[in-house]
Amino acid sequence: MPSINPFVAPTSGDQPWVDQMRKTLKTQLSVLIDTPPLSIFSVPQILKDEKPEAYAPQKIGLGLKHHFRTELYSNMQQNKLTAVERVIKPYQIPDLEDRVAERIKNIIPVVSPCYDSFPETDADAFAWLFAIDGLLLLDQLRVYFEKGFAIDEKDLIMLENQIPMVVLKEIEKALSSNGEHVEELWESKFRYFAESNSPFLLSKEAIDFNRVNHLLDYMYHSIINNEVSRDVAYLKPGSIPVEKSAAAELLEAIIKAAGLIPGVKPFLGIIESIIKILYQTDKEKMIQEIRVPSVSELGDIARVKFALSTKEEGIRNISFANGTCCLPVITLNYDSEVILRNLMAYEKLMAKNSLMGGFGLELTEYVDFMCGIIDTANDVKVLRELKIIQGDLPDEEIVKLFNGIGRSLGNMSGQSMLRQTVAELNKVYDNVLSVRIKKEAEKQARAVARALTFLVSISGTLVLAREALVQASGSKMTQLIINIVTKQMAVLFRL
Template structure:
């Protein structure tokens, strides 16, 4: 009888019970004397709770880097091109002695390689060493000859934007400690970070810190995505001024709310204007209360009308993104009279100045695959227990404020959003970003914005009217149905008996 296949298998090969025993006993004997306690797990699987809204953004499209996606058939066609790049990267002597020079060296540190990956790798030492060797050296050549891959990978086979996009996927990372080892083996030079920083500067959607002091052979950064993450989060213009409040102690939990009702909010001006024309809001409110108190459910049942809420019609088949409770950019600007100004720094420089009614936010550049980079950065931050969740909070803020293309156009006009991504794609991206961790607490920006916005007289009037008109959609549907029925009755009567005064007809 066939053994049951291991869960989360890399190669989908059944090693069997005896194979498992041999593998474990071999590791037990060989790992004696090899200390991996200081090797952090840094290449994680993206959990479904994060990837469910756009799973394709968290997996490679064209090329596998590392063991997680190496044996997926739609990616395997790129293997010969990776080999061609690696052979061109090495000198002839290194190609001839590749086995003892690279593979044997990697097999000696195999426990350290496995320790970097969160997922169990059911690969033997030889296979794992070859995967890491080819993919690691391919990355080194990519960073060294950035933008010059034409001789080895034709554009008709792989667009270079897709290649750079796949390199930033969390499950496609190769730990920096391994890349440094390969760099030492081939070039005798461990100074790898300058190349990686240059790559991050081109592909980061947010500005990076200029304070990137490091020592030669520095392995404090775990991999390329970790490097970009820290360069983004640590970008701060003024570390000792009033901006400290933007990243100080966080005490208020963001409230989860579904996407706003754009139709109701879109008619806000008309509703407020109607209330102002009536003059006395309280009397108007009493009239509405009387209308709402009528048993419209019973009336609708008698008329045979079924009124269902839009949310009920949609059901729960499709996951719904949850966002923080904050007005949209257009609402903040139009009704709250809040201005938006780009900062010269990073996400820690974001702040709201109430006496200026101004929100300062960093510039974000959104190009073809910037959404993939941001999604994987946030996924990595969530997976890292030691992270401060600052990037997630920034993305939550932007997702809460951006609901429509009007919001995007306003931020583009202010110079806060740049790049060639279309307005529609930007809206889809931010509206598809779920608030990932309910325990994440807000910085003061959200609280200050909501407090300032809700103090506005116009907003108070709107909230009052919205509360009183909670059942207005149901009332309106039934009233219009009754009026339509009455008009049909009157029309039918006049067709038979004639209504000269009503229709100006001469009988």
């Protein structure tokens, strides 16, 4: 069967594209399986730059994105074939590997939409790639279920390394083709692996396995419990409007009017820069992140107590009442950062790209909150003593983890329960007399600094402008003044 690739744009004319789309759609409709959603993404470079090894598998390359990576392929391909043999040999079905590959080949048209990019190549190659990697995954989950280890657990959970669930189900059907049903071939092993490796408690509510996209998706939904409605939405960076004060709007109007006066236009940039400095609001600065004091600050200054939530509660159950902030347990081991980062990347990309909706930013919001309350090893120590933080990862490494994970790629709007809890914590902290005095002093100091910066800059600019008037004339004089002013304003912005 020739490869069908809806991602490839037509090379010339409209009719080839129409023919391609018609053929692709008919082929997908002929497969008696619902087309899965897009759920396997290339991790954005901005995230990879933070910690490349957290997103690129180190030992096992699975699926389209990493199977043929040179260093992984040369070191692991024979191990993969050995794992395939371990899985299919007990079934004693002739040419079982061919049956698996043939079943997968027939569903390639509905496998390709699972990926954000799907290369053009022969369907037979795709079928064998997915057959080998799918059987390897089954082998590793079985070994993990029986012996508690795999070749590399964190590689199996990486976003770019996922095998679509639709492929795994075809493998299950092939293994069951001798009439024996393979009971819970994937579901029980997914559950065991997720429970053993998730930093959070999983929901006790059963996950609809028919809607699971892959192993990472199963872990994510088990953590989030996706049935609860969301109050937090995803917005692209900078898309939240900032309210301007009446004074700022008035000054902008004056500037626009002044622009009509001959000879004034070259100096309007100076005025606009001054207004930007004088009327920049805290809201503009804080809009990208959750602002919350650290554990030590809340405890030592505001007398806020911390306590462990009940064992049944997950990351949605952060609350603050009667001076006590209750937090769910989080277990951090050496692989936890990789798992956290990939869960967050998956959540953000699904929130941005899912046509079906139903994805919020609960996990991202929780991690942002933890980044806020953990500044030092002492913060970790307090939470560890309360059994809120558990696991083998040392305190200093936990500080590095939460200080090293970048804040969300987009902004979060709306009032989730966590946002309300943060607002209550900030209110209690800000009402402490010493905090109020400190903030007022900082506010006045900023105002004085801005005024002094403004006066010094303008004075310097006027002196240099006077010198320019003496040394130049005509259009050259105007250009020289503009150049000097521009340099001075650049200095102003760096202060």
